[in-house]
Amino acid sequence: MEGAEHEHANRRVFYDFTISPPKSVSIAALVGDDRRIVEAHERAVTMALEQLQSFASTRVRKGGQCTDRTTGNIVAATFRHDTSRALDPHLHTHCIVFNATYDAVEGRWKALQNHDMLVAQKFIENVYYHELARSLQEFGYEVGSRNVGDFQIKGISKELRDLFSKRHRQIDEKTRDLLARQPEKADGNIAAIREHIAHKERDRKIPEIGLSRLQAHWDGQMTLEQRKSLRNLIHAQPTSRADAQMVAGRAVAWAEEHLFDRRSVVNEHELWRHALGYARGQNITLNGRTGQTGP
Secondary structure, eight states: EEEEEEETTTEEEEEEEOOOOOHHHHHHIIITTTTHHHHHHOOOOHHHHEEEEHTOOOEESSSSSOOOEEOOOOOOOEEEEETHHHTEEEEEEEEEEEEEEEEETTEEEEEEEEEHHHHHHHHHHHHHHHHHHHHHHHTTTTESTTTTOOOTTTOOOHHHHHHTTTHHHHHHHHHHHHHOOGGGGGGHHHHHHHHHHHSSSSOOOOOOEEEHHHHHHHHSOOOOHHHHHHHHTOOOOOOOOOOOHHHHHHHHHHHHHHTTOOOOOOOOOHHHHHHHHHHSSSOOOSSSSSOOOOO
């Protein structure tokens, strides 16, 4: 999940939170033409946004106060896209969150304070990953590397993922070129440099192309063996899962041990982030607002 601010005439108009699945999911959904995955992606995005808005707040500057007040509401629009600028399969949704939130205490709309939303981005990302992985397993896909960062669908090789990651390679090459020209930046934030390149040095958008033409384009890039593996993948058998209550208990216990081993106070969304990573894809759900907790 990536967040970016957009301003007009020095006024912040909206924030763009972009949510996307791992590359193998885009391949199964778009190249493999499994529309169930696209629908599952949209449901998972909705659940992630519901959690994101619980962190919305606004500034309070009345009566000598200088604090933030949680509002728990946002105004947002979503726009789904299926390709990268290099025409690779790239399922992703831009969540446009407008710079406005309703302050029920003051009874009026005010500017959105997004600090807590940005801090909780990794938690929101894990909500999305968990819900998506859960649907994938219901469809019969096997999910690997569940609790380490993102995940991949088993059976989709690294070679196939690399084949459809041309935009990623373009950013890699431009990053290497920049660091070769300005080696003093090598000790800086490489992720921030890559993000800057992705946004500022992107190719001109290609006019809309129908999915059927794109699928023919993608099909022509694959070997016969890769096409066959993708067809077999779609007909996988449903994956069995453990008892939800048992998994949830183990996940929370693992997260508490993992976090409180090094810290005495932890934001509750951090606890749920790690618990969801541990139980990714299992039949458990997250309800309620997050806050702060202790051991």
